[in-house]
Amino acid sequence: EVLAASRYAALATGVGVLVGRLAALSRARAGTARLAEVLAEPASAYGARELPSGPGRLELRGVTARRGGRTVLDGVDLTVPGGTTLAVVGRSGTGKSLLAEVAGRLADPDAGEVLLDGVPLRDLTHDALRRAVSYAFERPALFGATVEDALAFGLDRPPAHRVREAARTARADAFVRRLPRGYDTPLADAPRSGGESQRLGLARAFAHDGRLLILDDALSSLDTVTERQISRSLLTPGGPTRLLVAHRAATAAAADTVAWLDGGRLRAVGPHAELWREEEYRAVFGDAEAVTK
Template sequence: LVGNAAQAGAAPATAVALAAGALLPAGALVALVLTDWTTAVAFAVGMPLLALLLRLFVRASGDSSERYLAAQGLIAGRLVEAVRGARTVAAADTRDREAARILAPLPELRRQGLRMWRVQGRSTAQAATLLPLLQLSVLAVAGLRVAAGELSVGGLFAAWRYAVLATGIGAFVGQLNALVRARRAAGRLQEVLDLPALQYGSSQLPSGTGQLEFRDAVARHGGRTVLNVPVLRLPGGSVTAVVGRSGSGKSSLAALAGRLEDPSAGSVLLDGVPLSELTHTALRTAVTQAFARPELVGATVHDTIALGVRDPGEARVVQAAREACAHAFVRRLPAGYATPCPSAPLSGGERQRLGLARAFTHPGRLLILDDALSGLDSATTARVSDVLFRPSPSHARLVVAHRPETAARADRVVWLEEGRVRAVGPHAELWRDPAYREVFGGGE
């Protein structure tokens, strides 16, 4: 993206330079017509061939540029994947194999790079051959006109010089190549720009307690339906656990509930208002989320916990850290809450507790936890659950759960299977079903 954006960004300046450079040859051609139209015709005879050469150049250069950028992007994408999974690669001792996978498109990159140079070199050579021939044809016709007494020697000299200026258009091959590459780069950027962006509405939420409702909500990823919820209403002021096997659609349900993505069809409502109709501030103030692998966004640990639409204040940040069982280890950091995030030596569970603290800092009317307790030990999970499941009629909580004890503390359980709601009810009732117990490993 960065490389393609730099190339695409150069397109306006290149186009202006190309247009400005074309003024002199165009003016020279007009002057040639005014000097002696016969010599201008001789010059014009070769113009279709020059236009054909430039067209072939644009086509070949565009194709090679597109293939070059595709190979370049493939290498970059694989490198990002490898860096993200560096620990897995090291643990599996597959560094050489991973390096080979990343560099597999390198021969194609080299081939297309050489092809671009060959195309530009060939087009430059062809133009360098054709343009002098056009000048000579103008000079020959002008000479015949002088011999016939129809053109003066001064007119011959003027026609020849105008022809030289007019053939300056052949020097634009390099700029034309840059413009072609910029266009192809812009085309690749358009793939990203064409992705639908979330559009927010102008509505505000009425008073409510976080009632969540799914109406014919469908989520599709890569052409495959991963979630299909015709009707699901979760009362406000209560705790709902979402359970199911891996791939059953739990995270997709949580993403739709928090409007991290819009449903491919249907709608999701919060206290009777479709999420898509809410303003950005109204939505992000009302809905708070915590994730299994939270990113530490912010300059310091304090900034990470306080991250949100509104500044919660110092006291609220510390209180939320206590509720998430994060206050004790934060105080032990080199600078406490002022410790820069890159300098904070945190385990996976500690990072997860900071994510929970961030969610607890901004209590909206709907709190969504997408597997946000998975990295905690049993004792910490119990302490955080005491806060999470504390009766609170003013807001609702939606918890993606993997442990039966977590589901047991919820007011109700939504049991997902293969992207559909199989059952909704209290954990104790669902536990009688052996298939439900299998979701948690079949324990009795």
């Protein structure tokens, strides 16, 4: 009976190894198919113009964008004065993230145009565009051998003191210093939560000097206290123009202006305190939100 049990155990182990390899093969096939979709996308074409000096005035003129045969953004006209903060709010599926993509030319609209300081984004060189626009995402992809490399990743590497200043602004410095080798810790050996990854993504965006900063739901995994601390530092007057995709009323309230998207169109643009008077606007944030300023 002992011999039989040992044989059955060995057989089960072999089956388990086989199942694991089949699962790995299945993941590899799925990854290859996804990679083929990415490679099939046409490469973006860039212009030859450089940006003139300016405060970072962002303009969307008649922007229409479609995805999967559906019009997600429909004739959006929007102006964000240089150095100000615009919060983009709306229910799920109203085109907030797509607007953020179009604003920094991670995607091109099907109609209309986007301008930065009077220059259409399509006319800019690749380097001029990417130096001018910084992004932070809900789930940032971090690249580099070490934590510092990940925060300094970009066309131009910022100095070490700038990286650490950005980490402090993003409230990431404290937990980075607790890592075995601090900023020199290999990225693969730096365990982190979703909120800590978001803070590293924010620090990377803050470390680069641009004139347009776009945060696509980049504060969603942070606790309320940390979000307020970062918002307070981020939304001070001056600095780059900021476009935030916001899901919390507190974030929208801290912005200079709110753009309320509804069904792919601009329902209203104005201060959060004024829009809050409308019941449908309050419903965007859900019943759990009690912030009125």
